[in-house]
Amino acid sequence: MPGELDDIIALVDCPKCGTELRVTYKQIRLHQAAGCSCGALIRLEDDTRIGEVQALIDEANPMGGEND
Numbered sequence: 001m002p003g004e005l006d007d008i009i010a011l012v013d014c015p016k017c018g019t020e021l022r023v024t025y026k027q028i029r030l031h032q033a034a035g036c037s038c039g040a041l042i043r044l045e046d047d048t049r050i051g052e053v054q055a056l057i058d059e060a061n062p063m064g065g066e067n068d
């Protein structure tokens with residue numbers, strides 16, 4: 001169920017205004033970026049917290065997935 005991973009939420013601090021944004025893994029996967037209401041665009045692929053998301057994914061799917 002790959003869709004399950006899309007429900008994982010990462011918290012990202014806006015570097016411009018400091019707002020904490022909740023970004024789903026789906027958004028990370030599709031866009032690698034999040035838009036803050038202040039107008040800043042945060043590049044999620046450069047955010048260290050994405051590593052935490054990746055760790056959760058590895059935990060949920062330790063062998064990398066057996067297809068079929």
Ligand SMILES: [Zn+2]
Pocket residue numbers: 014015016017018019036037038039040
């Ligand atoms: Zn902001």
